[in-house]
Amino acid sequence: xxxxxxxxxxxxxxxxxxxxxxxxxxxxxxxxxxxxxxxxxxxxxxxxxxxxxxxxxxxxxxxxxxxxxxxxxxxxxxxxxxxxxxxxxxxxxxxxxxxxxxxxxxxxxxxxxxxxxxxxxxxxxxxxxxxxxxxxxxxxxxxxxxxxxxxxxxxxxxxxxxxxxxxxxxxxxxxxxxxxxxxxxxxxxxxxxxxxxxxxxxxxxxxxxxxxxxxxxxxxxxxxxxxxxxxxxxxxxxxxxxxxxxxxxxxxxxxxxxxxxxxxxxxxxxxxxxxxxxxxxxxxxxxx
Amino acid sequence: xxxxxxxxxxxxxxxxxxxxxxxxxxxxxxxxxxxxxxxxxxxxxxxxxxxxxxxxxxxxxxxxxxxxxxxxxxxxxxxxxxxxxxxxxxxxxxxxxxxxxxxxxxxxxxxxxxxxxxxxxxxxxxxxxxxxxxxxxxxxxxxxxxxxxxxxxxxxxxxxxxxxxxxxxxxxxxxxxxxxxxxxxxxxxxxxxxxxxxxxxxxxxxxxxxxxxxxxxxxxxxxxxxxxxxxxxxxxxxxxxxxxxxxxxxxxxxxxxxxxxxxxxxxxxxxxxxxxxxxxxxxxxxxxxxxxxxxxxxxxxxxxxxxxxxxxxxxxxxxxxxxxxxxxxxxxxxxxxxxxxxxxxxxxxxxxxxxxxxxxxxxxxxxxxxxxxxxxxxxxxxxxxxxxxxxxxxxxxxxxxxxxxxxxxxxxxxxxxxxxxxxxxxxxxxxxxxxxxxxxxxxxxxxxxxxxxxxxxxxxxxxxxxxxxxxxxxxxxxxxxxxxxxxxxxxxxxxxxxxxxxxxxxxxxxxxxxxxxxxxxxxxxxxxxxxxxxxxxxxxxxxxxxxxxxxxxxxxxxxxxxxxxxxxxxxxxxxxxxxxxxxxxxxxxxxxxxxxxxxxxxxxxxxxxxxxxxxxxxxxxxxxxxxxxxxxxxxxxxxxxxxxxxxxxxx
Ligand SMILES: [Zn+2]
Numbered sequence: 001x002x003x004x005x006x007x008x009x010x011x012x013x014x015x016x017x018x019x020x021x022x023x024x025x026x027x028x029x030x031x032x033x034x035x036x037x038x039x040x041x042x043x044x045x046x047x048x049x050x051x052x053x054x055x056x057x058x059x060x061x062x063x064x065x066x067x068x069x070x071x072x073x074x075x076x077x078x079x080x081x082x083x084x085x086x087x088x089x090x091x092x093x094x095x096x097x098x099x100x101x102x103x104x105x106x107x108x109x110x111x112x113x114x115x116x117x118x119x120x121x122x123x124x125x126x127x128x129x130x131x132x133x134x135x136x137x138x139x140x141x142x143x144x145x146x147x148x149x150x151x152x153x154x155x156x157x158x159x160x161x162x163x164x165x166x167x168x169x170x171x172x173x174x175x176x177x178x179x180x181x182x183x184x185x186x187x188x189x190x191x192x193x194x195x196x197x198x199x200x201x202x203x204x205x206x207x208x209x210x211x212x213x214x215x216x217x218x219x220x221x222x223x224x225x226x227x228x229x230x231x232x233x234x235x236x237x238x239x240x241x242x243x244x245x246x247x248x249x250x251x252x253x254x255x256x257x258x259x260x261x262x263x264x265x266x267x268x269x270x271x272x273x274x275x276x277x278x279x280x281x282x283x284x285x286x287x288x
Numbered sequence: 289x290x291x292x293x294x295x296x297x298x299x300x301x302x303x304x305x306x307x308x309x310x311x312x313x314x315x316x317x318x319x320x321x322x323x324x325x326x327x328x329x330x331x332x333x334x335x336x337x338x339x340x341x342x343x344x345x346x347x348x349x350x351x352x353x354x355x356x357x358x359x360x361x362x363x364x365x366x367x368x369x370x371x372x373x374x375x376x377x378x379x380x381x382x383x384x385x386x387x388x389x390x391x392x393x394x395x396x397x398x399x400x401x402x403x404x405x406x407x408x409x410x411x412x413x414x415x416x417x418x419x420x421x422x423x424x425x426x427x428x429x430x431x432x433x434x435x436x437x438x439x440x441x442x443x444x445x446x447x448x449x450x451x452x453x454x455x456x457x458x459x460x461x462x463x464x465x466x467x468x469x470x471x472x473x474x475x476x477x478x479x480x481x482x483x484x485x486x487x488x489x490x491x492x493x494x495x496x497x498x499x500x501x502x503x504x505x506x507x508x509x510x511x512x513x514x515x516x517x518x519x520x521x522x523x524x525x526x527x528x529x530x531x532x533x534x535x536x537x538x539x540x541x542x543x544x545x546x547x548x549x550x551x552x553x554x555x556x557x558x559x560x561x562x563x564x565x566x567x568x569x570x571x572x573x574x575x576x577x578x579x580x581x582x583x584x585x586x587x588x589x590x591x592x593x594x595x596x597x598x599x600x601x602x603x604x605x606x607x608x609x610x611x612x613x614x615x616x617x618x619x620x621x622x623x624x625x626x627x628x629x630x631x632x633x634x635x636x637x638x639x640x641x642x643x644x645x646x647x648x649x650x651x652x653x654x655x656x657x658x659x660x661x662x663x664x665x666x667x668x669x670x671x672x673x674x675x676x677x678x679x680x681x682x683x684x685x686x687x688x689x690x691x692x693x694x695x696x697x698x699x700x701x702x703x704x705x706x707x708x709x710x711x712x713x714x715x716x717x718x719x720x721x722x723x724x725x726x727x728x729x730x731x732x733x734x735x736x737x738x739x740x741x742x743x744x745x746x747x748x749x750x751x752x753x754x755x756x757x758x759x760x761x762x763x764x765x766x767x768x769x770x771x772x773x774x775x776x777x778x779x780x781x782x783x784x785x786x787x788x789x790x791x792x793x794x795x796x797x798x799x800x801x802x803x804x805x806x807x808x809x810x811x812x813x814x815x816x817x818x819x820x821x822x823x824x825x826x827x828x829x830x831x832x833x834x835x836x837x838x839x840x841x842x843x844x845x846x847x848x849x850x851x852x853x854x855x856x857x858x859x860x861x862x863x864x865x866x867x868x869x870x871x872x873x874x875x876x877x878x879x880x881x882x883x884x885x886x887x888x889x890x891x892x893x894x895x896x897x898x899x900x901x902x903x904x905x906x907x908x909x910x911x912x913x914x915x916x917x918x919x920x921x922x923x924x925x926x927x928x929x930x931x932x933x934x935x936x937x938x939x
Contacts, residue, residue, distance in 0.1 A: 028931055036927040043926075044919045049802075051890050051909030053918045066700050067906035084930065088937060095938035166567055168605065169625045187939065256921050263928035270935040 003225045003284075010230065010280025013106065013288075014272050019115050020105055024098060024271030025264065031091045038083050046071035096134060100126030102278050103198035106288050122198070129197050132205045137190055140213075144182040151178060188227045189216055191281050199287030215285060226284055227277075234273050241266040311594060312530040312761035315340050315489035316467050322460070323521075324499040324538055328443075329382065329453045335438040335464055336395065338491075343470050346427035350400075350436070351407065351477040352420045355462035358480035359385030359445035359452075363415035365408070369716060370449070370482030385445025385452060389420065389465055395435035398425045410479045410716065418480040420465065438465050448609040449482075456503075457565070457604035461535040461615060462486070469654075469763070478656040483724040484715035485648075485655035485662075488532040490761055498523045499538045506544075506563045506599045507536035508618045528595070530761060531616035532652055537601045541566045547576065549583055554592040556583065561599040568602050571623050571634060575600055578635040582642035585673040589749065590646055590756040598645070600638065612637045614644030630687030632678055636694075640670045650760045658766050659724070660711045660789075664732020665752075665769075668740075671695060671733055695737065695900060698730040703903045711735065712766060712789040734900045735788045741898035742784075743777050751776040783852075788901070793850030797893045798907035799857070800877065801844035804887040806837055841888040846877040849903060858895040861886035888912060 014021070046068050047053055053064060069077055104122020105115065113121075155171055192212035193205075202208055216223050241262065250259040282288025319336035341347050358366035361384065393399040403423040408416050428434050442463045445452040451461040468477025469489050476487060499505055501522050509528025516522055528534070545562040560579055564572045579600055587593050599618040603610040611622025619641035623634040643666045647653070653661035671694040674683035682691040708719040711727045718724035740748035755764075755772045770785050787793075843859055857869045863886040871878055882888070892909035894902065902908060 028934055032927050032931040032934060035930045036923050039926045040919060040923040043922050044914055047906040048914045048919045049910050050906040051892055051911050052906050053915040064906065066696060066703070067904060070700075070703055070904075071906070087930070088934065091934045091938055098938075166625055250921070253917055256917070256924065260924045260928065263931065267928075267931045267935060270932075270939075274939060 003222055003229060006226055006280045006283045007229050007233075007276075009283050010276040010278075011233070013279035014276035017105065017115075017275060020102065020119065020275055021268055021272045023101075023116075023119065024274065025268040027094055027098060028091075028267055028271070029264070031087055031094065035080075035084060035087060038080060042076045042080055043068060046076050096130045097123040097127055099130055099194055099278075100124070100198070102275055103194060103282075103288075106275070106279050106282060107198060126194075126198055129203065129205050130194060133190065133193055133197070133209060136206055136209050137186065137193075140186045140189065140209075144186055148179055148182060151175075184227065184231075185216075188223060188281075189213055191277060192216060192223075192285060195278065195282045195285055195287055199282065199285075219284075222284060223281075226280055230273065230277055230280060233276070234270070237266065237269045237273070241269075310492075310529050312490035313342070314491045314529075315342050316532075317491035318464070318493050318495070318534065320464055320493070320495040320534065322463075322495065322497050322536070324458065324460075324497070324503070326453075326456065326458070326500060326503070326538075329458075331442040331444065331460060331463060333440045333442060333464055335436075335440065337436045337438065337465075337467060338433055339436065339467055340433045341428045341430055341470065342489075343473065344430045345473050346429050347424070347470060348427040349421055349423050349475075350434075351468040351475040352422075352465045353462070353468060353477060353480070353486075354387045354389070354418055354420050354465055355480045355486075356385045356387040356442055356445070356451065357417040359449075360417060361415065363413070364418065365411055365413045365416040365479050365716075366418070366449075366482050368413070370721070383446035385443055386417075387440055387442045387463070387465070390439040390441065392422055392436060392438045392465075394424075395437050400424070400436070407477075408479060409477065410481070413479075416479050419468075419477050440465055447603075447607045450610060450613045452607075452610065454604055454607035454610070456541065457537075457539040457607050457610075458503075459535070459537050459601070459603065459607065459610035459613075459620065461533075461613065463535075466533075471763070476654070476656075481656075481716035483718060483721045485659065486533065487654045487656050487763075488652070490530055490532050490652065492529045493527065493531060493534045495526045495534055495536070496523055497526070497536055497538075502540045503538040504540065504542035504544055504563060505536065505538045506542070506561060506601055506618065508534045508599075508616050510596050528617060530594075531649070533616050535615035535618055537563065537618075537620075539563075539565065539604060541604060542602075543569050543572075545572055545576070549580060549598075551584060551587055551592075554587055556587045556592045558583070558593055558595060559597045561597060562602070563599065564602040565604045567605055567625055568623050571602075571627060574623075574629075574634050575602065575621060575638055578638035579642060581635075581673060581677045582639040585639070585676060586643055586646050586669065589669065589672070590752055591760070593645070594650075595645075598642065600642075612641060614641045614648055616649045617645065619644065628687050630682075631685055632674070632683065635678065636670065636674060636684065639673050640666060643669050643673070646756065651756060652761065652763050653765070654763065655715070657714050658712060659715050659728040660732035661764065661766060661769065663728040664711065665736065667698065667729045667733030668736035671698060671737060695734070698734055699900065701726055701730045702734060702901065707792045707794055710790050710792045731901070737900045738788075738898065739773070739781075739784065741896065741900065743779070747777050787851045791850065794903045795851040795853060795899055795901045796847070796849035796903040796907075797853070797855055797873065797899065798846050798848055798904065799843065799891045799893050799910040800846035800907070801842065801879075802888060802891055802910045802912055803842040804839045804912060805842075807840050807883065838883060838885055839887050841882040841884060841886075843880045843882075843888060843891045844877055845871060845879075845891075845893050847873055847875070848907075851901075853899060855893050856895065857891060857893050859891045860889045862889050 047064055052067065101119035101123035104125065105118050108118055152175060155175070159167060159171060189212050192215055193209040196202065196208040196211055197205060245259060245262055248255055250256050279288055317338045321334045323332045325332065358364050389404065391401050392404065393401065400422040405421050406417040407419045407421050408414065409419060444458065444460065447454045447459060451459055451463065466488060468475045469487055478484065493509060495507065497505055497507060498517065498521050501520055505524050507524065507526045508531060509526040511524060512527045513525035514522065542563040543566055545564065547560045548557065549560050550557050560576065562572060562575055564575065579598065583593055595617045597617055601618065601620040603620055603622055608622055611620050613620045621634055621638045621641060627634060644662060647666040647669065648655065648662040655662055674694040681693045683694045684697040685692040705726050709723045709727050711732045715724060718727065751773050754776050755769055758772060759768060766789060770781060774781050845855070845857055852873050855871045855873045857871060859867045859869065859880065861884065865886060869880055890909060890911045894908055
């Protein structure tokens with residue numbers, strides 16, 4: 001099966017599991033919902049009874065943003081940041097669980113169990129292993145950091161006397177792209193490692209991680225092509241969302257709600273893409 | 289009729305002399321020769337200074353600024369004070385800057401070199417050599433001139449603060465021994481500080497600059513000559529009257545653009561010279577348009593631009609430390625290769641630095657001691673110009689859906705800041721460089737905008753024109769500005785300036801409470817009828833039940849800041865009635881009570897937003913009920929953003 005076929009297969013598998021997509025969306029919604037409550041209280045308290053906010057529903061007023069940012073000497077905003085950070089960490093723990101559920105569901109095709117049972121059982125079953133995998137992956141992050149620093153200093157050394165801003169600008173862009181490449185590479189290796197663990201129900205987490213690295217190194221073209229091909233699908237859905245979102249003015253309560261629902265559909269599409277990634281990559285490695 | 293001819297001739301002569309006379313009284317005039325050695329980053333210079341003792345006291349010593357010595361070592365006053373900004377400075381043999389005076393003597397007279405000594409009038413730092421003194425063999429009587437000849441060498445520093453080199457780019461400012469200002473019987477000649485600029489007397493400059501041929505050279509004033517030399521160099525001659533400084537720049541990578549700018553009302557004709565680094569050539573039109581806007585705005589708002597040239601210098605990449613600096617008839621702007629159209633940094637810097645041609649260039653206030661007079665007045669002018677040409681709500685940033693106007697941009701820096709210093713203070717006495725900048729730029733600019741809204745635009749416009757007209761080519765102090773403001777407005781403004789110039793406090797008025805309570809029909813026992821202020825129309829006690837409801841409306845306004853300003857309050861009731869109240873603003877709070885059949889809907893203090901300096905706009909108004917849809921919208925938007933973020937980090 002070639003890369004395009006694998007990607008298509010992944011998308012089909014994902015599309016066939018709307019319940020799972022809804023569940024992924026629901027987790028995201030619940031965690032982020034906390035921030036809604038916190039923000040509502042903070043923003044309402046800081047500027048909510050001010051007439052300044054009157055036209056906020058029509059257009060964003062910079063003055064309101066400034067007042068909010070400086071409210072209570074910036075205390076309101078820093079409180080919000082701390083809560084946001086806490087929620088992000090919580091969500092990372094949650095997502096380790098979600099991976100277990102996704103993979104268990106994909107692997108156990110046509111089993112007699114109902115979806116929810118399968119999903120939650122998988123999440124619980126693999127949680128310990130996937131969590132250990134995250135810890136082992138720190139080694140990969142460290143290695144990637146080292147490679148980046150090395151490349152960076154080689155570039156800086158070769159262009160140390162360049163007074164040409166154009167070159168400096170291009171080099172900065174290249175560095176950013178390279179850093180992103182490394183980040184996505186590790187994320188991809190982690191996907192394969194999880195698929196290997198879940199697909200074989202293996203308890204050897206470190207060995208699976210190394211095997212995933214080996215697999216990616218052996219087939220760099222195929223794995224990268226598949227990863228970025230699905231990435232394009234993600235970008236396409238983001239663009240569609242942005243176009244739709246800016247197509248109508250969100251000023252009345254009804255349009256505000258429609259805009260919010262649209263955002264939820266986009267978030268759901270992220271879950272859908274996540275499942276597609278697992279299914280397609282599982283297919284390429286021959287385990288799903 | 290013949291008899292009348294001499295009269296006409298006299299009138300004509302008088303008019304002609306008025307027309308061609310210098311605009312300023314020349315006190316310090318310079319004849320300079322400079323030869324650039326780009327490899328050694330040095331300028332070999334000679335100077336003939338003609339100085340007039342304009343005071344009524346004899347002068348027995350001369351004081352000079354040797355600004356470049358601020359970069360001589362790590363213990364100069366500038367370096368000690370600027371620990372923060374000097375981090376961008378990499379020490380190294382080539383990177384230090386200094387100026388050596390090889391010889392100083394009176395023309396056809398005594399050699400003064402043996403008496404040369406360094407003074408540290410501000411802080412006594414013995415490692416600081418930015419002020420030089422020489423003794424005269426005999427005191428110079430009042431009204432007399434002295435001509436002094438100086439041989440000097442300037443080593444330029446690696447650029448990080450205004451002047452210096454970066455690769456092949458040279459910004460040569462503060463580069464020659466510059467005499468101080470003899471004022472009120474003493475020398476005003478401060479050391480070069482991290483947070484301070486300059487002060488000098490007006491005069492005439494004749495400067496010959498020699499540089500290798502491949503360099504494109506720009507300088508203060510009009511080019512009056514250009515000759516090729518046998519050694520592969522070129523000499524450029526520049527002349528300018530009525531200025532108090534001279535700067536020049538040289539770089540082989542400049543692309544030169546020239547354009548004649550003409551304005552009909554008032555009449556202005558000047559040559560715009562743009563020296564744009566080749567890596568920024570695409571942004572030449574942005575610079576040019578901003579400069580045209582600046583010329584138009586300042587000429588129309590304050591007075592016609594009088595010089596024959598204006599030179600814009602775009603510093604080389606990596607030399608941003610030289611950017612955003614003003615010199616007479618020449619200024620440096622700044623940009624980078626990637627600068628979206630909606631990010632109007634190059635426009636803002638161009639208008640601001642051009643504007644200094646007025647507030648610093650022509651109105652020569654003392655930047656060491658009262659920096660707000662140039663930076664604050666110029667920030668005020670810049671805000672007005674930016675708002676006029678680029679839109680009030682988006683003049684600074686209009687990019688990717690984000691819109692920030694100049695006023696909001698400056699307010700942001702003021703309201704979020706600590707309150708350590710007042711606007712008026714010696715530049716080096718602020719707690720930090722940040723506090724200096726915040727006060728003399730943003731706070732002073734907004735202070736004048738507040739004054740404008742208070743006095744009205746027409747009065748303020750007359751005030752600024754009068755101040756410019758009265759003080760151009762002179763050295764005003766804060767008191768002079770206040771005097772003009774009071775004369776033109778016909779108001780006592782002492783209460784205003786004494787607060788904003790001298791106190792580090794803040795202005796913050798608020799509507800602190802809003803209540804509408806239904807007045808219940810009387811229940812219980814009433815012995816006296818004086819509970820609360822006795823109800824007026826309609827009488828709460830006697831109203832027919834269930835026909836008309838009556839409300840007791842309470843609006844409380846408060847002063848949270850220390851500054852006191854008279855205030856107006858706009859109160860709106862649910863039957864559409866609007867009431868305006870005024871308050872002297874002196875007490876910490878006051879309350880307005882209305883007994884009405886209508887309910888109060890909202891109240892706003894300072895409804896016209898005259899108090900631009902108010903530290904918190906949000907508390908200036910209050911509505912009876914929480915604006916739920918707006919808050920929900922903001923919260924939903926924020927939540928969607930967080931959702932996207934979560935899905936991104938967990939992928
Ligand atoms: Zn300035």
